[in-house]
Amino acid sequence: MATGHTDPQRRERILDATLDLIAEEGIARVSHRKIAARAGVPLGSMTYHFSGIDHLLREAFGRFTDHIVAVFDEHLGAAADRDQAREAVADLVHELSEESQRDLVLTQELYTLAARQPAYRELTHEWMRRSRVHLEKHFDPDTARQLDALIEGLTLHRALAREPHGRALTVEAIARVTTTDRSAPRGSDTP
Amino acid sequence: MATGHTDPQRRERILDATLDLIAEEGIARVSHRKIAARAGVPLGSMTYHFSGIDHLLREAFGRFTDHIVAVFDEHLGAAADRDQAREAVADLVHELSEESQRDLVLTQELYTLAARQPAYRELTHEWMRRSRVHLEKHFDPDTARQLDALIEGLTLHRALAREPHGRALTVEAIARVTTTDRSAPRGSDTP
DNA sequence: CCGCGAAGCGTACGAACGTACACTCCCGGC
DNA sequence: GCCGGGAGTGTACGTTCGTACGCTTCGCGG
Numbered sequence A, B: 001m002a003t004g005h006t007d008p009q010r011r012e013r014i015l016d017a018t019l020d021l022i023a024e025e026g027i028a029r030v031s032h033r034k035i036a037a038r039a040g041v042p043l044g045s046m047t048y049h050f051s052g053i054d055h056l057l058r059e060a061f062g063r064f065t066d067h068i069v070a071v072f073d074e075h076l077g078a079a080a081d082r083d084q085a086r087e088a089v090a091d092l093v094h095e096l097s098e099e100s101q102r103d104l105v106l107t108q109e110l111y112t113l114a115a116r117q118p119a120y121r122e123l124t125h126e127w128m129r130r131s132r133v134h135l136e137k138h139f140d141p142d143t144a145r146q147l148d149a150l151i152e153g154l155t156l157h158r159a160l161a162r163e164p165h166g167r168a169l170t171v172e173a174i175a176r177v178t179t180t181d182r183s184a185p186r187g188s189d190t191p
Numbered sequence C: 001c002c003g004c005g006a007a008g009c010g011t012a013c014g015a016a017c018g019t020a021c022a023c024t025c026c027c028g029g030c
Numbered sequence D: 001g002c003c004g005g006g007a008g009t010g011t012a013c014g015t016t017c018g019t020a021c022g023c024t025t026c027g028c029g030g
Helices: A008-025 A032-039 A043-049 A053-077 A082-099 A101-116 A118-135 A141-160 A167-177 B008-025 B032-039 B043-049 B053-077 B082-099 B101-116 B118-135 B141-160 B167-177
Strands: none
Touching (some): A008 A043, A008 A053, A032 A043, A053 A082, A082 A101, A082 A141, A082 A167, A101 B101, A101 B141, A118 A141, A141 A167, A141 B118, A167 B141, B008 B043, B032 B043, B053 B082, B053 B118, B082 B101, B082 B167, B101 B118, B118 B141, B141 B167
């Protein structure tokens, strides 16, 4: 093996092309042929490098998970204290819901798979785990968990809403969840 | 028309079968033939009742949205005061993430479509709008919006987590978001 | 310089797909 | 009692798909 006429980039180009295509057209419309065309490789390479289309998809989403974990690391890992962590969370929500349409779509595709197949759920577990590790540097475990869920909800609603909420609302929600004092429920019952 | 040998239930049976099949196998694997077989109708009925498979999917998800809006109405509409609303929200999160695997999967499929196609986004808008109408009976608009996002995040994370969080955590998160007092950030910076 | 085994590719095949459309069947009007 | 037409269906066509597999290409040990 490794005779020199192998092309180690082939595999990765195929995986990238797969993710691009899924982001654009959806899992329902990807095929070996379209991926091969986009990656600029012959059709035969598909079955040579991957045992089947399921194998290909699993590996592609593994790659995507690595990427998104890196995005979380980048944002949350740099925070030095609690306030910076709150800022970082707000940045994360807005970046994910606004700038990277691609990541958003791929995230949804992954969740859809995860909702049905345990194999894909493993990928989301690792992602959630890593995210919580960062948050637990600044908040207690329960708060970290709530905050993690809040990030998810805010990002999704912001991305799908007709009129996305502003940063102030994101910041307020984060502040509320990361505040222990819950002795003062709101006074009046009619807002 | 209406000659008596028409079958008005045909259409709805097809739509139900479509949703069942999507829930079980995913949008990527549905086909006219499988749907027809499951609904117990001949293949020809597919193109007779629906102009194409896109038309069929849109209508099916419209039907699903009606259903899920009804679930929200049922839970949130009955709440008489703020505390009952909080309880209702907690119930909603736990019912969606625990009991109805089908609804969860279909929700994800819809979000995936919505992330890419504006036509499907309309359906999620209506759903979010309706949900907020209920919440705004008890909370101010900003809080309602945050709570709506929180429901989304808690439900999803609870459904996908290896060890789903307990009700206490859900309740705590809801309490925090629906509490205005944010003058007391946590004391120490190392939990 | 020569073959040999691995690396990679082109092609072909069977299955499944969406859709069009000629057809049957049956009710209501006469 | 019959016939016109609309409701509903069976089938067939062209396309696209995943995958298998025989073939070519090429670096390297002898």
